[in-house]
Amino acid sequence: MATGSRWTDEQVEQIIGNLLRAGLIVATLVVVIGGAITLSRHGAQTPDYRIFHGEPAALRGVVGILHESEAGRGRGIVQLGLLLLLATPVLRVAFSVVAFVRQRDGLYVSITLIVLATLLYSIAGRH
Amino acid sequence: MTLLEFSAVVFAGSVTAGLLGSLTGLGGGIVVIPLLTLGFGVDIRYAAGAALVSVIATSSGAASSYVKEGYSNLRIGMFLEVATTSGAVAGALLAADLPESAISLLFGVVLLLSSALSLREPARGDDGAASDPIARRLRLDGTYPSPEGRIAYHVHGTKTAFGLMFVAGSLSGLLGIGSGAVKVLALDRAMGLPFKVSTTTSNFMIGVTAAASAGIYLARGYIDPGLAMPVMLGVLVGALVGARLLARVESRSLRVLFAAVIALLGLQMIHGGISGSPP
Secondary structure: OOOOOOOOHHHHHHHHHHHHHHHHHHHHHHHHHHHHHHHHHHOOOOOOOOOOOOOOHHHOOHHHHHHHHHOOOHHHHHHHHHHHHHHHHHHHHHHHHHHHHHOOOHHHHHHHHHHHHHHHHHHHOOO | OOHHHHHHHHHHHHHHHHHHHHHHOOOHHHHHHHHHHHHHOOOHHHHHHHHHHHHHHHHHHHHHHHHHHOOOOHHHHHHHHHHHHHHHHHHHHHHOOOOHHHHHHHHHHHHHHHHHHHOOOOOOOOOOOOOOHHHHHOOOOEEEOOOOOOEEEOOOOHHHHHHHHHHHHHHHHHHOOOOHHHHHHHHHHHOOOOHHHHHHHHHHHHHHHHHHHHHHHHHOOOOOHHHHHHHHHHHHHHHHHHHHHHHHOOOHHHHHHHHHHHHHHHHHHHHHHHHOOOO
């Protein structure tokens, strides 16, 4: 299998492992920064999670979250970190598509594309 | 309670949940939800949103080291993720139409079952049966590392496992959990995978499954940053500590104690679901 530019399963596993770790570290750092800002500004407020109101629209989608975090709002930055966290497994699947293409494995390219499409439907679709 | 105090207490509770989830092998999500609803009166939808986020974090953290060790089977994982992700999307979409009491009830039942599953002896692994035709077509057979070099194993029961994985995905989407117990059941009982291969492949799949539900949870406003932040960080810390302790907690009596705690939480959730009041 390890001929020319084709990746071996072991190489793919190494890259995926690094990808997951890097994604988790970056996401955690962003969440911690956003959390620190939120707590320093609003730490004295009283939270209430007893009744479900749902998040404001700005914290429900990619565009709104980017907007909120750009404005330096703590809750927006936490949500950006969570979005990065959510993107990590999606990136992992996207990378697997590339890996299977390089392994010339058409069957698994198709299988992986189905998984990727399902994930993108969940994240980008209107629900 | 101010936000600062609330965050600190929820963080501490989530560390405990992550620890318990890691030591029982059930995952932090399934333990942190009853903690939030029963302990802090949090609405189950907010609790599920925060728990799901913590599930992705622990899966990425654990899988990053497992994958490199070469135990997890990436082909099996990807093939079965077709079932778990579609189940997760279906479950997450359905969650919005179910009343809080129904979700509490279902959650309690899943907790009871998971508690029982956590006490099972690990499957003896490859039972020597031949691969089934689907597994052969999908080239699911694999090898895992051992001191004597890589050992080959065969895969069967692919159809059953695919069905169970759809169920695991739906539960994950409905309840905001990783459904690790059902996934391991599918992998080691139905497919006959060696123990370490099934646990690591299951963990590897949990992150992708949870991400499929999380997109919908986010769009529906279940993921609150103020709650998700301490829960995610706490469960992650607890899971990391738990992974280090794991080698030392082999005692049967401790496992029974943990399972009893989980079962008790399950009964409380069922009680809350039946009595109809927010637990």
